[in-house]
Amino acid sequence: MESLDKFDLAILQELQADARLTNAELAQRVGLSAAPCWRRVRALESQGFIKGYHAEIDRQKIGLGVLAFVRVDAERVNLEATRRLEEAIRQLPEVVACHYISGTGTFELQVVAPDLDSFSRFAQHHLMNLANVKDLHTSFSLGEVKSSRALPLGHLRPVAERRPERR
Structure with missing residues (x-):
């Protein structure tokens, strides 16, 4: 892993919290x-640390009220079929x-749908008809406790700078 200094880590932390910040902010x-900050952001992008910038959309506000976790068991696991x-x-x-x-299964999918009927149709017409699928096991989200795309960065800081762990 390439080494990141405290400024790189701070940039990553701030952009994860709000990617719409201007370079000056x-x-x-x-x-x-501003100039060194801009160069560092471009370097983090070119080195692949920053993969992109995205809007976070509330799935329920756009009518996708169902979130399903679907474990897919494949019939045979060989490279070409997979x-x-x-x-x-x-x-x-x-x-x-x-x-x-x-463990059990080959893939774990997160699937969104407007409602249970829509999910059922999607599972029957699409997921069950995928080549090499032996079985599906579905669980539904009953409520989100935590949802974040932000990754923890504390493990990248030098040991002396890390906060003591809470007990």
Whole structure:
């Protein structure tokens, strides 16, 4: 892993909290002048630390009230069949996240839908018909306790600068 200094970490922290900051605002918050701050942001982007900037949309406000977690069990796990299944999953806009998982199952999907009937139709017409799918196991979110795309950065700080852990 490439090394990040305290200014890089501060930039990442501030942009995770509010990516709409102007360069001048960002520079002021992290204790740099505008030009060096701008260069650091561009370097963080070019090195792949910053992958993009996105608007966070409230799924319920746009009518996507159902969030389902779907474990997909594949029929056979070989490279070619898995790659085809991956590509088919990528083509489904209702699937907002997909992860390989350990234990039982091959993939864990996060799927959004307007309501339970819509989810049921999506599962029956799309998920169950994907090639190489043996079984689906679905759980529904009953409420969000925490939802954040912000990643913790404390482990990147030098040990002397880290806050003591709470007990």
